[in-house]
Amino acid sequence: MNQLTLFLPCAAGVEEYLAPEILQITGLPPGCITKQRGGVAVRSSLDHAMLLNLHSRLAQRVLVLVSYTEYRSEQDLYRAAMQVEWERWFTPRESIKVEVTAQHSPLTSLNFAALKVKDAVCDRFREVAGGVRPDVDTQWPDVRIYAHLTTDSCSLYIDTSGEPLFKRGWREDKGDAPLKETLAAAMIAASGWASGDADLLPLYDPCCGSGTVVIEAAQIACNIAAGSLRRFAFEKYKPFRAQSWAAMKKEAADAVVKPEPGQKALIYGSDVSFRMVDFAERNAQRAGVADVIEFRGGDALQRMPPIDVIATGGGLMLINPPYGERIGIGGVAGEGEGARFGARELAQADDGVEFFNQLASHWKKNYSGWTAWMLTPDLKLPSKMRLKESRRVPMWNGPLECRLFRFDMVKGRLAPGGAAPANDAAPQG
Numbered sequence: 206m207n208q209l210t211l212f213l214p215c216a217a218g219v220e221e222y223l224a225p226e227i228l229q230i231t232g233l234p235p236g237c238i239t240k241q242r243g244g245v246a247v248r249s250s251l252d253h254a255m256l257l258n259l260h261s262r263l264a265q266r267v268l269v270l271v272s273y274t275e276y277r278s279e280q281d282l283y284r285a286a287m288q289v290e291w292e293r294w295f296t297p298r299e300s301i302k303v304e305v306t307a308q309h310s311p312l313t314s315l316n317f318a319a320l321k322v323k324d325a326v327c328d329r330f331r332e333v334a335g336g337v338r339p340d341v342d343t344q345w346p347d348v349r350i351y352a353h354l355t356t357d358s359c360s361l362y363i364d365t366s367g368e369p370l371f372k373r374g375w376r377e378d379k380g381d382a383p384l385k386e387t388l389a390a391a392m393i394a395a396s397g398w399a400s401g402d403a404d405l406l407p408l409y410d411p412c413c414g415s416g417t418v419v420i421e422a423a424q425i426a427c428n429i430a431a432g433s434l435r436r437f438a439f440e441k442y443k444p445f446r447a448q449s450w451a452a453m454k455k456e457a458a459d460a461v462v463k464p465e466p467g468q469k470a471l472i473y474g475s476d477v478s479f480r481m482v483d484f485a486e487r488n489a490q491r492a493g494v495a496d497v498i499e500f501r502g503g504d505a506l507q508r509m510p511p512i513d514v515i516a517t518g519g520g521l522m523l524i525n526p527p528y529g530e531r532i533g534i535g536g537v538a539g540e541g542e543g544a545r546f547g548a549r550e551l552a553q554a555d556d557g558v559e560f561f562n563q564l565a566s567h568w569k570k571n572y573s574g575w576t577a578w579m580l581t582p583d584l585k586l587p588s589k590m591r592l593k594e595s596r597r598v599p600m601w602n603g604p605l606e607c608r609l610f611r612f613d614m615v616k617g618r619l620a621p622g623g624a625a626p627a628n629d630a631a632p633q634g
Contacts, residue, residue, distance in 0.1 A: 286325030300342035367438030374434030378484035407520030413474030416485030423494035519574025
């Protein structure tokens with residue numbers, strides 16, 4: 206298991222951040238990795254697969270390539286899966302699930318393709334295990350097998366992760382449409398907040414919801430391994446060495462750093478819904494970073510900077526503004542048409558124009574020296590805020606195309622008629 210090809214899928218747009226993360230975790234040379242659309246391939250070992258599961262904040266899974274063949278029909282898929290030595294990885298006592306993804310495959314039914322791969326895995330075990338075959342469990346399988354089809358090629362993978370890696374093990378309290386932890390980590394990576402050797406800037410999420418962004422940031426600041434609270438599929442596989450895994454987890458635990466007693470918080474979160482703030486505080490407690498983050502309730506349109514900007518020179522805001530919940534500007538979540546108890550702050554009055562206009566004015570007046578990064582599916586957001594972005598980073602939130610906009614805030618105010626001084630974050634006329 207020392208010469209494997211791993212594939213780590215990620216959200217589209219995150220590949221350029223995942224590749225250096227893989228190198229940093231494994232210590233491998235750059236020539237061992239290949240960036241692909243939607244993921245990164247790496248020539249490595251099972252030990253590195255375990256390390257990547259433990260430490261990667263950006264990958265969705267860690268897959269092992271077990272077969273790569275050309276195909277024309279479902280029968281070709283069956284033959285390819287029959288030739289894989291599945292018995293090296295697991296026994297017929299483990300349950301399985303087969304999933305198929307495709308890009309421009311000529312096959313008419315991916316379900317039938319998955320069935321043929323499943324049949325091959327079971328038939329293989331019948332031959333090598335005295336007629337015993339694994340059961341199928343579509344809900345909680347021990348072993349997940351993936352087949353990826355292109356126009357003429359089939360790649361078969363065995364999944365070492367089990368549950369997707371965004372499930373860190375600490376988020377039990379959440380609101381509507383919570384941001385995945387892997388995407389929150391990608392926002393942090395794109396901002397450059399934790400890159401380099403310089404001291405970390407104060408980080409603030411004024412619409413923190415259940416705390417995903419600030420908790421990810423706090424775990425990064427404390428050097429807490431992303432997967433330290435959960436289990437992985439490879440722990441049930443035959444090549445698994447418990448002693449090596451225990452050593453990896455101990456090394457990760459020994460590397461954790463925490464602030465000194467009485468040290469001022471570096472990471473801040475607030476939300477207009479006090480119920481969401483309560484959720485965030487409980488999640489932070491489970492994630493081991495409750496003493497690193499300062500949470501407060503409050504409207505993003507009124508909340509002042511959590512630090513003395515004159516003394517610090519500003520900080521970094523990282524925000525995934527909520528959409529679809531209707532509250533009054535400057536109001537309280539749970540009031541207004543269509544609101545629900547515990548809902549997040551709205552960015553949707555008049556398609557969000559009024560909210561974002563006021564947010565931009567508030568930032569320009571009170572957040573001079575700050576850099577704001579905002580992830581949104583609204584590609585026209587800068588014009589709604591009448592701000593000029595200094596950078597835009599394409600990212601995908603599942604099937605939804607988004608942009609991470611950077612706004613560099615300088616002192617200014619709106620003049621009558623919308624005119625404004627020309628600067629890096631000047632409102633557009």
